[in-house]
Amino acid sequence: MAASLIRPEEAQRIWVWLEHDGTSLEGVSLELLAKGRELADRSGEGLVGLLMGHELDSLADEALGYGADEIVVAEDPLLEVYTTDAWCDAAAQVVLEKKPNILLFGATPDGRDLAGRLAVRLRTGLTADCTDLEIKTDEPALMLAAEVTGFGGGVAAIIACKENRPQMATVRPGVFRPALRRSHGEEGVQSRCPVRIDPGRVRTRVLERRIGEAVDITKAEALVVGGRGVKGDFGLLETLAGLLGAELGASRVAVDEGWIEKDRMIGQTGSVTRPKVAIVCGVSGAMQFTVGIMEADTVVAINSDPEAPIFESADYCVVDDLFSILPPLIRELENSR
Amino acid sequence: MNPASNNGLRTIVCLKVVPRPEEVRVDAETMTLDRAGAQSFINPPDLNALETALKLKDACGGEVSILSMGPPFFEPYLRLALAVGADRAFLLSDRAFGGADTLATTYTLAKGVEKIGAFDLVLCGEESLDGATAQVPPGLAEWLDVAQVTCALEIEKVPGKREMRVQRELKGGSETLSVDLPAVVSVKANVNEPRFIDYDRMEWALQEAPVGVWGAGDLATDPELTGLAGSPTTVAGVRQVATPDRRRKHLSGSAGEIARALADLLRTQTGSRGG
Numbered sequence: 001m002a003a004s005l006i007r008p009e010e011a012q013r014i015w016v017w018l019e020h021d022g023t024s025l026e027g028v029s030l031e032l033l034a035k036g037r038e039l040a041d042r043s044g045e046g047l048v049g050l051l052m053g054h055e056l057d058s059l060a061d062e063a064l065g066y067g068a069d070e071i072v073v074a075e076d077p078l079l080e081v082y083t084t085d086a087w088c089d090a091a092a093q094v095v096l097e098k099k100p101n102i103l104l105f106g107a108t109p110d111g112r113d114l115a116g117r118l119a120v121r122l123r124t125g126l127t128a129d130c131t132d133l134e135i136k137t138d139e140p141a142l143m144l145a146a147e148v149t150g151f152g153g154g155v156a157a158i159i160a161c162k163e164n165r166p167q168m169a170t171v172r173p174g175v176f177r178p179a180l181r182r183s184h185g186e187e188g189v190q191s192r193c194p195v196r197i198d199p200g201r202v203r204t205r206v207l208e209r210r211i212g213e214a215v216d217i218t219k220a221e222a223l224v225v226g227g228r229g230v231k232g233d234f235g236l237l238e239t240l241a242g243l244l245g246a247e248l249g250a251s252r253v254a255v256d257e258g259w260i261e262k263d264r265m266i267g268q269t270g271s272v273t274r275p276k277v278a279i280v281c282g283v284s285g286a287m288q289f290t291v292g293i294m295e296a297d298t299v300v301a302i303n304s305d306p307e308a309p310i311f312e313s314a315d316y317c318v319v320d321d322l323f324s325i326l327p328p329l330i331r332e333l334e335n336s337r
Numbered sequence: 338m339n340p341a342s343n344n345g346l347r348t349i350v351c352l353k354v355v356p357r358p359e360e361v362r363v364d365a366e367t368m369t370l371d372r373a374g375a376q377s378f379i380n381p382p383d384l385n386a387l388e389t390a391l392k393l394k395d396a397c398g399g400e401v402s403i404l405s406m407g408p409p410f411f412e413p414y415l416r417l418a419l420a421v422g423a424d425r426a427f428l429l430s431d432r433a434f435g436g437a438d439t440l441a442t443t444y445t446l447a448k449g450v451e452k453i454g455a456f457d458l459v460l461c462g463e464e465s466l467d468g469a470t471a472q473v474p475p476g477l478a479e480w481l482d483v484a485q486v487t488c489a490l491e492i493e494k495v496p497g498k499r500e501m502r503v504q505r506e507l508k509g510g511s512e513t514l515s516v517d518l519p520a521v522v523s524v525k526a527n528v529n530e531p532r533f534i535d536y537d538r539m540e541w542a543l544q545e546a547p548v549g550v551w552g553a554g555d556l557a558t559d560p561e562l563t564g565l566a567g568s569p570t571t572v573a574g575v576r577q578v579a580t581p582d583r584r585r586k587h588l589s590g591s592a593g594e595i596a597r598a599l600a601d602l603l604r605t606q607t608g609s610r611g612g
Contacts, residue, residue: 001569002440002562026508083514084475084485108508113487116475120443125569128439128470149578150467155361157575164569203484203517207502214509222606244603256527263509269526277606294581298606300599315584316602318595328596336600 002123004164011101011165013046014039014135016068017091017114019106020051020059027216028106030066030178032171036104037067037179039135043142045101048072049188052090054080064187066179071190072098078197081209082110085202088117090195095122097193100166102144104133107170115170125161126168131175131272144169149268154287174218174272215247215263222246223275223296225266227289228253229282229303229322234260236326237281243333249273251283266292281322285310302326345399346494348390349450350423351461351473352405353380354414361467379414382462382526389492389524390460391422391532397494399457400424404449406434406442412548420534420542427453431552436565443476445563448556450481458501459521463488474523484520490528 014036019026033049040047049068051060054077063071074094078086091114095103105111107129119126132147144167149156161167217223224241226234227250234248241248248264255265266273267289274295281302283289290313293299301314304321311317318325356375390401403418403426405411415426429449437445450459459481464471471487478485488506495502499518504511506525516522553563561567588595 001567002444004569084478088479109488109506110508112471113475113485116439116470116472116487117479117485119472120440120476120479123440123569126439126470126472127570128472145573148470154578155575156578158573159570160573161570203520204486205515207513207515209507209510209512211507211510277603279603290580291578299583300602311585313580313583315586316599317585317587318599319587319589320592320595324592325595325599328593329599332596332600333603336604 001163004124005096005122006099006124006165008101008163008165011099013048013100014043014102015048015050015098015100015104015166017103017105017111018049018051018063018071019108019111020053021211022053023059025059025063025066026106026108027178027218028108028111028171028173031173031176032104032106033066033068034179035133035171035176039102039133040069043135043137045135045142046070048098048100050074050091050094052079052087052094054078060190064190065181067182068188070188072193073190074193074195076195076197078199078202081206082114083202083204083206084113084117085204086197087114088121089197089201091118092121093195094193095166101142102135103166103168105168105170107172111170115168119168122164122166122168124164124166124168125159126170127159127161128170130169130171131156133169133171143167149291172272174274215261217247217249217264217266218271218273220247220249220273220275223249223266223273223278223293225249225251225278225280225283225293226254226260227251227281227283228257230254230259231282232257232259236323236330239330240279240326240333243330246275246279249278251289268292280310280314281326283310284308285313345397346393346457347399347402347455348393348458348460349402349404349453349456350383350387350390350418351446351459351477352383352387352403352415352418353462353465354378354405354407354411355380355465355467377410377414379417380462380465380467382464382524384462384531385526385528386460386462386524387418387421387423388529388531389489390458392529393458393492393494394422402427402453404446404453405429406437406445406449409550412550413543415548416542416546417534419546419548420538421532422535422538425549426546427549427551429551429556432564433553433558433560434564436568437563438568438570439470439472439476440569441563441565441567443473443480444567445556445558446473446477447480448558449551450477452551452556457499457518457520459519461521461523463523463525471523474521478521481519481521484517485522486514486516486520487523489522489524492522492524
């Protein structure tokens with residue numbers, strides 16, 4: 001096996017890479033701070049947040065309040081915007097200096113981009129897109145047991161990295177609840193880790209960034225979800241969502257057809273949601289989709305095909321055309337306002 | 338000056354053959370995956386990567402090589418890629434490569450890329466349907482020590498320069514990057530419509546074209562870095578994910594009756610105040 005650059009006996013603490021947009025932390029980073037705190041308390045390890053960027057003072061202060069024992073700040077002008085080379089160089093320097101035992105990333109586009117490269121540079125194992133994390137306190141102590149799902153969500157595996165450090169994992173957004181802001185006086189300490197980045201090694205340059213209003217359906221209390229059966233028209237679903245204070249969600253087909261933004265995609269390649277209620281309209285319900293609504297308290301399915309597998313994953317099943325059911329349902333809800 | 342800037346792009350497309358996800362079962366006794374009953378096919382996003390490579394070749398010239406790692410039964414799938422339009426295909430196949438995690442897989446693929454020779458671009462699908470880790474492209478870029486872009490939506494060559502313009506997906510948006518070549522780029526699923534097999538190429542692709550099959554000896558791989566031996570991660574357990582128990586209560590009646598029942602249900606579920 002590739003020799004680990006960090007020996008298990010010298011590796012310490014649980015680290016979370018804190019993703020941010022310059023002003024606030026990503027939701028998944030707060031989720032990892034909460035889960036990291038739980039793992040740290042159970043195992044007696046410390047919890048560290050790694051904040052990388054340029055001119056981070058106010059964000060570093062903000063980050064202190066979410067349960068980490070320490071926030072390590074790595075700053076450089078070349079870290080103003082994310083590029084793989086600059087961020088990987090900087091992260092590798094911090095890791096080799098501080099020797100984390102566990103290093104967690106959100107499975108976001110940038111988190112996956114960075115973690116995949118960093119793991120190879122560090123010659124260590126990376127468990128990707130985890131849906132659960134546990135820490136072993138018996139032998140071998142402080143080993144991360146990371147659960148991943150594969151094959152469209154039908155199979156789960158527990159992955160361990162026994163000898164190489166840090167034990168790296170990317171974690172799917174939405175599977176843990178986010179850390180809450182702690183009261184004043186319970187905050188961690190802040191430290192700095194100097195990094196040197198060679199501009200000649202940065203082989204990509206950001207010319208333009210277009211960020212829209214990001215939708216986060218993982219936090220929605222109620223979801224109205226459309227699939228192939230909506231036939232391109234989310235109008236009725238939108239009206240229903242408005243009446244229920246719900247967010248719109250979609251199956252992969254609806255996103256691929258261009259009927260709705262991809263931020264709203266539910267399932268294996270989209271988001272895992274945990275609403276109180278999900279009303280799923282015109283979705284056939286393959287495993288790749290249903291893994292995204294497994295955590296819903298109640299699922300209502302409307303589909304004209306009585307054989308649709310979605311009915312296996314629903315609490316209330318309506319075998320009918322969504323275009324016949326939604327209009328009277330909308331009228332009922334409007335009349336009772 | 339590198340000849341590639343005048344003579345087109347030398348592109349390598351990484352391609353994986355995966356079992357149909359819904360046909361894979363967990364063997365409860367051995368705790369291993371039973372793929373025997375599952376049909377295989379080319380990982381769909383890899384076909385988007387191949388289409389991207391062929392479009393670039395249409396625009397700039399050059400050649401497209403296919404690279405895969407897996408058992409000998411992958412070979413016919415590589416021939417399909419040749420029939421679609423690729424020029425050469427190479428399969429890294431050796432028992433020593435089996436059981437590889439991403440570290441060992443990316444090391445082995447990097448050795449394969451090096452053996453193919455000088456290249457401008459390695460294209461991969463964003464992730465595989467079976468593993469879904471999306472970690473191979475970044476890992477491969479690190480072993481090769483070249484630029485990397487993941488989640489690419491659009492790729493074009495900058496004329497006269499060893500440079501690409503790549504649009505990359507971000508959370509809630511996208512960014513445009515200028516990327517030095519050589520580079521490894523992973524292509525999002527469904528970014529293009531993969532072309533069909535070219536029937537004029539069929540006979541050559543399926544029968545005549547040589548497919549290079551390389552083992553550990555050909556690649557001079559370090560046995561400590563390949564396969565199970567080269568993999569720092571291990572599978573500690575496998576289970577079939579249980580579908581949560583749902584009530585599966587059928588609501589029947591006229592559309593109006595169903596709507597009333599649903600409205601009552603939703604008023605209690607969402608806590609909205611009813612009339």
